[in-house]
Amino acid sequence: MHRITVIGGGFAGLTAAITAAEAGAKVTVHEAHHTLGGRARTADGPHRTNDGPHALYNGGPHWAWLRRRDLIGPLAPIPPLEAARLRLRHKGALRRTPPFAMLKLLRRGVGPAPVDVDFLTWATGIAGEEGARAAAHYCAVALFHHDPGSLSAAFVQERLRRAAKLPPEAHYPRGGWAGVVDRMAALAWNLGVRMETVSRVDTLPTDAPVIVATSLDAARRLLDDPSLTWPSGRTTLVDLAVRTRRGDAFAVSDLDAPGWIERFTAQDRTLAPAGEQLIQGQIPIAPHESKGDGTARAEQLLDLGFPGWRERLTWRREAVANGRTGAVDLPGSTWRDRPAVDRGDGVYLAGDQVASPGLLSEVSFNSALTAVSLALGRRELDLERA
Ligand SMILES: Cc1cc2nc3c(=O)[nH]c(=O)nc-3n(C[C@H](O)[C@H](O)[C@H](O)COP(=O)(O)OP(=O)(O)OC[C@H]3O[C@@H](n4cnc5c(N)ncnc54)[C@H](O)[C@@H]3O)c2cc1C
Numbered sequence: 001m002h003r004i005t006v007i008g009g010g011f012a013g014l015t016a017a018i019t020a021a022e023a024g025a026k027v028t029v030h031e032a033h034h035t036l037g038g039r040a041r042t043a044d045g046p047h048r049t050n051d052g053p054h055a056l057y058n059g060g061p062h063w064a065w066l067r068r069r070d071l072i073g074p075l076a077p078i079p080p081l082e083a084a085r086l087r088l089r090h091k092g093a094l095r096r097t098p099p100f101a102m103l104k105l106l107r108r109g110v111g112p113a114p115v116d117v118d119f120l121t122w123a124t125g126i127a128g129e130e131g132a133r134a135a136a137h138y139c140a141v142a143l144f145h146h147d148p149g150s151l152s153a154a155f156v157q158e159r160l161r162r163a164a165k166l167p168p169e170a171h172y173p174r175g176g177w178a179g180v181v182d183r184m185a186a187l188a189w190n191l192g193v194r195m196e197t198v199s200r201v202d203t204l205p206t207d208a209p210v211i212v213a214t215s216l217d218a219a220r221r222l223l224d225d226p227s228l229t230w231p232s233g234r235t236t237l238v239d240l241a242v243r244t245r246r247g248d249a250f251a252v253s254d255l256d257a258p259g260w261i262e263r264f265t266a267q268d269r270t271l272a273p274a275g276e277q278l279i280q281g282q283i284p285i286a287p288h289e290s291k292g293d294g295t296a297r298a299e300q301l302l303d304l305g306f307p308g309w310r311e312r313l314t315w316r317r318e319a320v321a322n323g324r325t326g327a328v329d330l331p332g333s334t335w336r337d338r339p340a341v342d343r344g345d346g347v348y349l350a351g352d353q354v355a356s357p358g359l360l361s362e363v364s365f366n367s368a369l370t371a372v373s374l375a376l377g378r379r380e381l382d383l384e385r386a
Contacts, residue, residue, distance in 0.1 A: 010040060010364070016211045018187055036197065050177050085249050112154065212343075243275060245307075254301055
C-alpha cells in the first residue's frame with residue numbers, strides 16, 4: 001500500500017487526500033491551523049464571510065468531481081429579480097448594460113488571443129481602447145489584479161469569457177465554502193485519511209512521497225527553493241453588513257478601474273442576521289497603493305450602488321489579500337511556465353500558483369490531481385478531470 005503525506009489541509013490538500021485515499025493509498029494530512037480549509041474557510045459568527053468574495057465556477061473541472069461525490073451541497077441561487085440588479089460603473093455613473101464596444105470581445109468570431117501580447121494591446125485592436133479597458137476591468141472579479149490589461153491576452157481572454165458567460169458560471173454553496181470543506185473533510189475521514197491539525201511542518205519528511213499543498217510562499221520556505229515564485233494579485237477586501245433597504249444593487253462591477261462589490265445575502269439569507277445584508281468587495285491595488293486607497297474606491301462604489309449605506313452600517317472589516325488570490329500570467333507566459341508540480345525525489349507541489357490550468361481554486365484542484373497521479377505512478381487519475 002502506498003503511503004502519502006500531504007502538507008496543507010486547504011482545498012488542494014483535501015482534494016489530494018481524497019483522491020489518493022480513493023486510489024487505495026494510506027494518507028496523512030498535516031494542517032498548521034486548528035481548522036481545515038485554508039483560504040476556503042468561512043468565518044464563524046453572525047456574519048459568515050469567506051476570505052473575500054468566493055464563487056464556485058461550474059465550468060471548472062472541480063465542479064463535476066465535487067458533484068459526483070455529493071460534496072457541493074445545497075446551492076444558493078441568485079433570484080432573477082436580484083440578478084437584474086447587477087450594475088456596472090462606467091464613466092462615473094451606474095448602468096445596467098456593458099458598453100457596446102466591450103461586447104465585441106465576446107463575439108463568437110473572435111479567435112484565441114495571443115499569449116505573447118498584453119490584453120490591452122490585443123483587445124484595443126478589436127474593441128478600441130475604451131472597450132478594451134472596460135473588459136479588462138470587468139475581469140477583476142476573477143483576477144484580483146490592479147492592471148489586468150497588462151497581463152497575457154490569452155490568460156485574460158479566458159477569464160473574460162468565463163466571467164461574462166450566460167447563464168453565469170458562478171455558483172454559491174449555501175452558508176459559504178465552509179460546507180464544502182466540511183463535506184470534503186468528512187469524506188476524507190471516512191476514507192481513512194489521518195488528519196493532523198495544529199501540525200505545522202517545518203522540515204520536509206524524508207519518507208516520500210510528499211505532496212506540499214500549501215501556498216507557494218509557504219512551499220518556498222519549506223523546500224528552501226527561492227525559484228518557487230509566481231505573480232499574483234494584491235487587493236483590498238472590504239466586508240460589511242448594512243440594514244436592509246429595498247433597491248440596493250446585487251453587485252457593482254467597476255469598469256472605470258478594477259473592482260467588484262457583491263451583496264451575498266441577495267442569494268443566501270443565512271450569511272447575516274435577519275434584517276441585515278452582507279456585502280463583500282475586492283478592490284485590486286497597485287504596489288504603490290495602500291489598503292486605504294482600495295477602501296476609498298470601494299466606498300465610491302458603495303455610494304453609487306447602496307445609497308445611505310453609512311447610516312445603515314452594522315459591521316465592517318477590512319484587509320489586504322497579498323499574493324493570496326492565485327496565479328496571474330504575464331505576456332509570454334502560460335500556466336506551463338509556473339513552478340512544476342514534480343519537484344523530484346518524491347516531492348510534489350499542489351496549489352493555485354503552480355503549473356496547472358484553470359481559474360483560481362481550479363488550479364489547486366488540477367495540481368492536486370496531477371500530484372497524486374505522479375505520486376502513485378498512475379496516469380489514469382488524470383481522466384477524472386474530463
Ligand atoms: C479574496 C479571495 C477571493 C477568492 N475568490 C475565489 C473564487 O471566487 N473562486 C475560486 O475558485 N477561488 C477563489 N479564491 C482562491 C481560492 O480561495 C484558493 O485558490 C484556494 O482556496 C487555495 O487552496 P489551497 O489549498 O491551494 O491553498 P490554501 O487554502 O492556502 O491552503 C494551504 C493550507 O496549508 C496550510 N499550511 C501552510 N503551511 C503549512 C505548513 N508548513 N505545515 C502545515 N500546513 C501548512 C495552511 O494553513 C492552509 O490551510 C479566492 C481567494 C481569495 C484570497
